[in-house]
Amino acid sequence: MSGVIGFLRRVGSRTVDMVWRLGFATRFFGLVLLYSGQSFRRLHLTIREIYFAGVLSLLIILVSGLFVGMVLGLQGYETLQRFGSSDALGVLVALSLTRELGPVVAGLLFASRAGSAITAEIGLMKVTEQLKAMDMMAVSPIARVVAPRFWGGVVSMPLLAALFTAMGILGGWLIGVVFIGVDDGAFWSQMQAAVDFRYDVMNGVIKSIVFGVAVSLIAVFEGYDCTPTAEGVSRAITRTVVSSALAILALDFVLTSFMFRGQS
Amino acid sequence: MSRTVLDLWVGFFVVIGAAALLFLSLKVGSFSGFNSSNTYVLQAPFDNIGGLKVRAPVKSAGVVVGRVAEIRFDPATYRAVVSFSVDARYAFPRDTIATILTSGLLGEQYVGLEPGGDVDMLGEGDTVMITQSAVVLEKLIGQFMFDRAAE
Structure with missing residues (x-):
């Protein structure tokens, strides 16, 4: 009996704790937006964060994009040639990358490469009481530390996703046209006929912006909210990666059902 | 790293990001062009x-x-x-x-x-x-x- 009560108690406290954190996260998001004006006045802080979140993620994004595109080229060709339509390889590669894989995979990579770093940095600042010290000096840690990192992530993410998609299409072209020998003209012309700028490319960019906001918010929030111990920071980093991945995939489903339902 | 070098890298990053978007819009997608x-x-x-x-x-x-x-x-x-x-x-x-x-x-x-x-x-x-x-x-x-x- 006492086991059942203990179980119920744990479930209840977990649930209440989750709702509590969700509310705090929302209030925190509001605060970040509120202090953004202050942090934009010192733009070099945000530029520095774009360097750390964006420029340093370039290598992993470009290389992964190339490999994802190359795999798509191989697998797509393998399937399409059974139906005698290997000319449509360009369409397959471009549509799957612009609509889904570009934003989603770039978002997952961004969460694990940059999101975890942001959480670790803010978390360690909390452990070493730098955030408190800033507060004592009447410098808002949200304006000085959190908002620049948030906006750095939001700016970097769409650019990284676009680069990922472009590299992926080049990878698909490399395998399909250069190595397998699909006709170069058919590859590009069918792709251009099938991919619409507003409908496919822009919706992919919108997705990547939404993922950028979600991942950056989760990263700064988990860092700011972590238990100020070594163990707490490591847990916060794990939570950042896990909840970012879940958020990206769930948001992707929601956005896709809004954008592409019942059309084409 | 001094701030100017850092700015250069960020600028480079933004430029190639924009170039990728341009590539996607011009080479991959087609402006259907019908406003x-x-x-x-x-x-x-x-x-x-x-x-x-x-x-x-x-x-x-x-x-x-x-x-x-x-x-x-x-x-x-x-x-x-x-x-x-x-x-x-x-x-x-x-x-x-x-x-x-x-x-x-x-x-x-x-x-x-x-x-x-x-x-x-x-x-x-x-x-x-x-x-x-x-x-x-x-x-x-x-x-x-x-x-x-x-x-």
């Missing part, structure tokens, strides 16, 4: 639209001149009414024939416009009166089989 400002809308009733979809191309002589904007069912005549926007650069005579065609054997369906010889041109909101429905493969096969049975 709502310089198009006009035509309507055409069809007995059967087959598998025509919204956003399917409208072609004349094989050139894309517009896109299907809306497909609805008219309960008064029991026919399908297809609205499509046509680039304002192209005017079509009043006796233009609208046909639903298929590109290739199993390709996507599109609206084909065959211009007639009228001197009056179709304008915004006009209806293309002469239409030809989509060829439904099942009906064709059915007809063929009945013809064979009759022989």
Whole structure:
């Protein structure tokens, strides 16, 4: 009996704790937006964060994009040639990358490469009481530390996703046209006929912006909210990666059902 | 790292990101180029639209001149009414024939416009009166089989 009560108690406290954190996260998001004006006045802080979140993620994004595109080229060709339509390889590669894989995979990579770093940095600042010290000096840690990192992530993410998609299409072209020998003209012309700028490319960019906001918010929030111990920071980093991945995939489903339902 | 070098890298990052977007918009996607400002809308009733979809191309002589904007069912005549926007650069005579065609054997369906010889041109909101429905493969096969049975 006492086991059942203990179980119920744990479930209840977990649930209440989750709702509590969700509310705090929302209030925190509001605060970040509120202090953004202050942090934009010192733009070099945000530029520095774009360097750390964006420029340093370039290598992993470009290389992964190339490999994802190359795999798509191989697998797509393998399937399409059974139906005698290997000319449509360009369409397959471009549509799957612009609509889904570009934003989603770039978002997952961004969460694990940059999101975890942001959480670790803010978390360690909390452990070493730098955030408190800033507060004592009447410098808002949200304006000085959190908002620049948030906006750095939001700016970097769409650019990284676009680069990922472009590299992926080049990878698909490399395998399909250069190595397998699909006709170069058919590859590009069918792709251009099938991919619409507003409908496919822009919706992919919108997705990547939404993922950028979600991942950056989760990263700064988990860092700011972590238990100020070594163990707490490591847990916060794990939570950042896990909840970012879940958020990206769930948001992707929601956005896709809004954008592409019942059309084409 | 000094701030100027860092700025250079961020600038480089933004530039290649923008270049990737440009690549996606120009090389990968096609600006369909039909803004709502310089198009006009035509309507055409069809007995059967087959598998025509919204956003399917409208072609004349094989050139894309517009896109299907809306497909609805008219309960008064029991026919399908297809609205499509046509680039304002192209005017079509009043006796233009609208046909639903298929590109290739199993390709996507599109609206084909065959211009007639009228001197009056179709304008915004006009209806293309002469239409030809989509060829439904099942009906064709059915007809063929009945013809064979009759022989």
